[in-house]
Amino acid sequence: MEAIIQDLTIGFTGLTWKMIVMWLxxxxxxxxxxxxxxxxxxxxxxxxxxxxxxxxxxxAVGEAGPLTTLLHAGxxxxxxxxxxxxxxxxxxxxxxxxxxxxxxxxxxxxQFGIFATIVIAALIGFPINEAAAIGIIGAADGPTTIxxxxxxxxxxxxxxxxxxxxxxxxxxxxxxxxxxxxxxxKERMIRMPYTADSGVSKKVLIAFPIFVTLAxxxxxxxxxxxxxxxxxxxxxxxxxxxxxxxxxxxxxxxxLVTLLLGITIGGTMAAEGFLNLKTLMIMGLGLVxxxxxxxxxxxxxxxxxxxxxxxxxxxxxxxxxxxxxxxGRVIAKMALKEDKGNYLIMQAIGANVSxxxxxxxxxxxxxxxxxxxxxxx
Amino acid sequence: xxxxxxxxxxxxxxxxxMFIVILLFIGAAVVLKKIFPYDSNEEKE
Numbered sequence: 001m002e003a004i005i006q007d008l009t010i011g012f013t014g015l016t017w018k019m020i021v022m023w024l025x026x027x028x029x030x031x032x033x034x035x036x037x038x039x040x041x042x043x044x045x046x047x048x049x050x051x052x053x054x055x056x057x058x059x060a061v062g063e064a065g066p067l068t069t070l071l072h073a074g075x076x077x078x079x080x081x082x083x084x085x086x087x088x089x090x091x092x093x094x095x096x097x098x099x100x101x102x103x104x105x106x107x108x109x110x111q112f113g114i115f116a117t118i119v120i121a122a123l124i125g126f127p128i129n130e131a132a133a134i135g136i137i138g139a140a141d142g143p144t145t146i147x148x149x150x151x152x153x154x155x156x157x158x159x160x161x162x163x164x165x166x167x168x169x170x171x172x173x174x175x176x177x178x179x180x181x182x183x184x185x186k187e188r189m190i191r192m193p194y195t196a197d198s199g200v201s202k203k204v205l206i207a208f209p210i211f212v213t214l215a216x217x218x219x220x221x222x223x224x225x226x227x228x229x230x231x232x233x234x235x236x237x238x239x240x241x242x243x244x245x246x247x248x249x250x251x252x253x254x255x256l257v258t259l260l261l262g263i264t265i266g267g268t269m270a271a272e273g274f275l276n277l278k279t280l281m282i283m284g285l286g287l288v289x290x291x292x293x294x295x296x297x298x299x300x301x302x303x304x305x306x307x308x309x310x311x312x313x314x315x316x317x318x319x320x321x322x323x324x325x326x327x328g329r330v331i332a333k334m335a336l337k338e339d340k341g342n343y344l345i346m347q348a349i350g351a352n353v354s355x356x357x358x359x360x361x362x363x364x365x366x367x368x369x370x371x372x373x374x375x376x377x
Numbered sequence: 378x379x380x381x382x383x384x385x386x387x388x389x390x391x392x393x394x395m396f397i398v399i400l401l402f403i404g405a406a407v408v409l410k411k412i413f414p415y416d417s418n419e420e421k422e
Contacts, residue, residue, distance in 0.1 A: 361399065
């Protein structure tokens with residue numbers, strides 16, 4: 001009888017205050033997702049997964065738990081992030097980018113936060129593998145963060161993912177003050193002509209992703225899984241005859257993998273591993289990465305303006321961060337606020353798409369260099 | 378080598394490599410647009 005009572009009350013006796021805090025964190029994430037509309041497709045499953053993982057003796061986690069099975073099946077082997085890349089590639093329209101190839105430079109500049117944060121994390125005392133995984137939050141790209149975290153710091157997967165997706169959702173709050181701090185009103189009012197008539201040939205739209213895959217693959221073979229699947233998704237979008245695959249990648253594949261990815265990451269948020277100083281430091285460093293990313297893009301644009309005849313609006317540089325398409329929209333909105341006739345949406349989206357490519361290139365470079373330092377291939 | 382010097386080394390290699398790769402992509406985009414110029418009839422096809 002005593003054993004039965006013990007079994008029936010195990011949920012109460014096993015409950016700790018840390019678990020209750022994690023429930024609150026899970027509920028907060030769900031609130032932000034559902035009520036505030038912050039990355040709802042991801043934060044909602046992550047929040048609920050966190051609750052599932054923090055119920056005493058939860059059968060959802062543990063050796064045979066479905067969330068653990070999903071972790072092994074989809075994240076430990078990097079399958080979910082790679083599949084998300086196919087979906088993201090199918091959703092990305094490279095036309096604005098190819099109309100203004102010059103915008104791609106901002107996709108590189110706005111990755112500065114990754115490298116700066118890695119150095120800061122190392123200065124704080126993180127070993128290089130963890131510092132690299134933390135810095136990659138600055139890729140502003142969830143799948144890249146998860147991919148790198150899984151390679152270099154699997155224990156930090158939960159806080160890294162939560163930080164990445166939270167700050168991506170907070171781009172409209174993070175970027176404007178940094179941009180305003182670094183630019184003058186006159187600079188923010190710079191208009192950039194956009195020639196809508198100069199289209200891009202379909203052949204270019206097909207050849208470009210193939211070239212990018214081959215070039216990036218040869219330069220950094222470890223980036224092939226990242227860049228290759230993104231470009232594959234994009235090829236589905238632009239090639240004739242595979243519209244069904246493109247639609248499936250953009251809808252069914254994206255939705256299904258996002259759901260599984262989110263709840264699986266939530267499932268890794270066990271209180272013991274999550275509620276600690278390291279998580280707080282990761283959240284802080286993630287913010288630093290986004291700030292440096294924004295600054296990197298803006299400052300490069302300002303620097304280029306010293307030499308350019310036709311000036312670039314420095315705000316467009318900040319759109320080189322990969323939080324697509326939110327950052328592009330934020331910049332376009334800011335431009336309209338400064339000058340009601342200044343339409344920068346296409347330029348900002350061009351820079352923003354290039355941020356998607358830039359973040360993956362940066363991820364590939366970090367994979368190659370840190371992998372070589374650690375002897376991980 | 379400690380993690381700070383490794384991080385600095387990563388930055389020293391990573392940033393220039395990334396910019397070179399992106400410049401390569403910019404060049405490729407420009408060349409591809411020259412090889413395959415846009416034809417307004419494409420949309421009608």
